[in-house]
Amino acid sequence: xxxxxxxxxxQSLPKSSEPHISQEDQELIDQLxxxxxxxxxxxxxxxxxxxxxxxxxxxxxxxxxxxxxxLELLCFFLVAIxxxxxxxxxxxxxxxxxxxxxxxxxVAAIGYLFGSYxxxxxxxxVRHAK
Amino acid sequence: MDEQQRINLAxxxxxxxxxxxxxxxxxxxxxxxxxxxxxxxxAEDLVQExxxxxxxxxxxxxxxxxxxxxxxxxxxxxxxxxxxKRKVEQRWQEQEQALRGVQWHMQQHQEAWTDAIDALSRLRxxxxxxxxxxxxxxxxxxxxxxxxxIPQGTVKSRIYNGLQQLRKELMPNAKE
Numbered sequence: 001x002x003x004x005x006x007x008x009x010x011q012s013l014p015k016s017s018e019p020h021i022s023q024e025d026q027e028l029i030d031q032l033x034x035x036x037x038x039x040x041x042x043x044x045x046x047x048x049x050x051x052x053x054x055x056x057x058x059x060x061x062x063x064x065x066x067x068x069x070x071l072e073l074l075c076f077f078l079v080a081i082x083x084x085x086x087x088x089x090x091x092x093x094x095x096x097x098x099x100x101x102x103x104x105x106x107v108a109a110i111g112y113l114f115g116s117y118x119x120x121x122x123x124x125x126v127r128h129a130k
Numbered sequence: 131m132d133e134q135q136r137i138n139l140a141x142x143x144x145x146x147x148x149x150x151x152x153x154x155x156x157x158x159x160x161x162x163x164x165x166x167x168x169x170x171x172x173a174e175d176l177v178q179e180x181x182x183x184x185x186x187x188x189x190x191x192x193x194x195x196x197x198x199x200x201x202x203x204x205x206x207x208x209x210x211x212x213x214x215k216r217k218v219e220q221r222w223q224e225q226e227q228a229l230r231g232v233q234w235h236m237q238q239h240q241e242a243w244t245d246a247i248d249a250l251s252r253l254r255x256x257x258x259x260x261x262x263x264x265x266x267x268x269x270x271x272x273x274x275x276x277x278x279x280i281p282q283g284t285v286k287s288r289i290y291n292g293l294q295q296l297r298k299e300l301m302p303n304a305k306e
Contacts (some may be wrong), residue, residue, distance in 0.1 A: 024301075029265050031246045032250060032296065039165055039168070039232070054149035057181070058148055062185065
């Protein structure tokens with residue numbers, strides 16, 4: 001079922017941005033588009049909900065988003081208080097431990113940023129190909 | 131009131147204008163998702179999720195693309211995320227079940243379950259998607275790349291390889 005990325009033959013691609021479509025390809029594409037049209041016409045789908053219902057949905061969703069934002073803000077402040085408080089306490093009691101902690105945090109942050117940059121540059125080539 | 135005015139009002143927080151916009155684009159979105167997923171019940175779930183996402187993100191809509199294209203982009207990314215999270219086996223079982231339903235509907239409408247529909251339904255979703263967007267909806271490679279959040283080269287290769295695969299299934303004697 002699952003095919004490897006290596007199955008995708010990128011070298012064999014036409015180079016121009018809008019590749020020339022051969023007669024055979026055009027016939028195939030026409031056949032496929034006809035199939036999509038058939039699917040469009042035949043498969044039943046639900047009708048659009050009334051605008052009143054949609055307005056209610058919008059109001060509910062906005063409330064949910066507001067609540068989620070408030071919770072996220074609260075979590076942010078809690079974490080900030082713990083971190084700042086902890087660091088201040090550490091700095092007051094042991095300067096060496098504070099320095100080591102700061103150094104480790106800095107290295108970890110740089111490592112994380114580098115890791116996410118590498119992941120982003122690879123994005124699409126691997127993750128979506130499955 | 132035209133669509134642009136509705137969009138402006140919706141961005142400013144007018145629920146009525148947004149509701150009307152979602153109502154106007156519902157059928158378009160549903161039909162798109164049915165063709166993408168080939169699974170009407172999954173399409174319905176995705177329409178709901180897309181509308182919720184649109185409500186949440188309407189303030190970020192900048193008008194650089196049509197409103198319908200913006201909705202399609204959200205729906206496409208939600209679908210890709212959903213497929214990535216599901217196991218291959220689970221996806222296959224659900225798809226088989228859905229295809230039987232689609233086949234039944236086709237028979238009810240005296241429409242033939244053609245080899246082309248069969249081949250399309252069995253094509254990997256990440257190949258069917260760009261073929262649909264390029265050749266049915268007429269989007270440019272650049273726009274499809276943006277919608278699927280992948281490089282343009284990958285879009286081209288998927289369309290090319292998707293068509294090759296379909297050609298192999300539909301025209302086994304054709305030259306490569």
